[in-house]
Amino acid sequence: MNALHIKKGSTKHSAYNLRPQFSDKQETHTLAVIVDNEPGVLARVIGLFAGRGYNIESLTVAEVDHTGKLSRITIVTRGTPQVIEQIKAQLGRIIPVHEVHDLTVEGPSVERELALLKVAADGDKRVESLRLADIFRANVVDSTLSSFVFEITGTPEKIDAFADLMRPLGLVEMARTGVAALARGSA
Template sequence: MNQPASAYFIEDRHDPNETHTLAVLVQNEPGVLARVIGLFSGRGYNIESLTVSETEAQKHLSRITIVTTGTPMVIEQIKHQLDRMIPVYQVVDMTQTKRSIERELAMVKVRGQGEHRVEALRLADAFRARVIDATTESFVFEITGNTDKINQFIDLMRPLGLVEVSRTGVAAIGRGPEGM
């Protein structure tokens, strides 16, 4: 009995990697951040962006915002493993809620004179970046926005004399009256 040719091939479907922003509410105590980071490094998960700050001093709570990339199955594993950690109160996948606002701040240093200087200022104006330091040979711009906007601004500054970039990482918050 002949089998169809397709029966001889094992279907190899790889889920494409997705980028997700996770907000993690934790007890603000020594070692918590190290444990969260250890979860990622111990399993080979990548952290694209990481921000952390105390959000409720009265309750001693901090919010960790992590941008990570993985297949849908890996993202689910990360969320479940974070949820099981003892000092973690809540894990919210801000990407899945589709009701979140994400912003990042970057300081971008550009060296330039003449036409390059004029073009850098023109682009900064178009991207609503502010000049926060200026010398006769360079500028430092401050820009806020989503990660794509900042990446695009940096890419445009490269040929004009990009020297250095410092970024805060992503901060995210849900829309509407509800909190985490």
């Protein structure tokens, strides 16, 4: 506030438009980065995020072209639109990076994640966990007299919902792969 107690940019009748043009709304974006499959590339990409204080919510990496020795890094990150643009620009400047795609803004995409959940339950909780697994189309990949290991594939939100329902039934441990994503359509 200034000496007149008028909030900066609070009126559209001021001589100068002092309202910021930047959005401070946090958005989640999925970035697909095609890089050379060589030692140290992942460390450089991650170093870019760590050095600037950006958070990575999900990270998956795999070789996608054996002959061309290319890997695909799928990163889910969160930030303001300006921060996301800055991340994309800085990723594009790293030498072994070939392409950077923001799947969130480039059009419709398909995102999936795999999770394994261990649930230790007996009696009615055991039956209820099997019923919920059936509803969520989760597979039982291991079973003992006291526990199950479920495999579930879907959107991160689906996996979160399944885990939330399994917690009171005896969720002991969970492992998640991170998001794998592709743009829809022929392009």
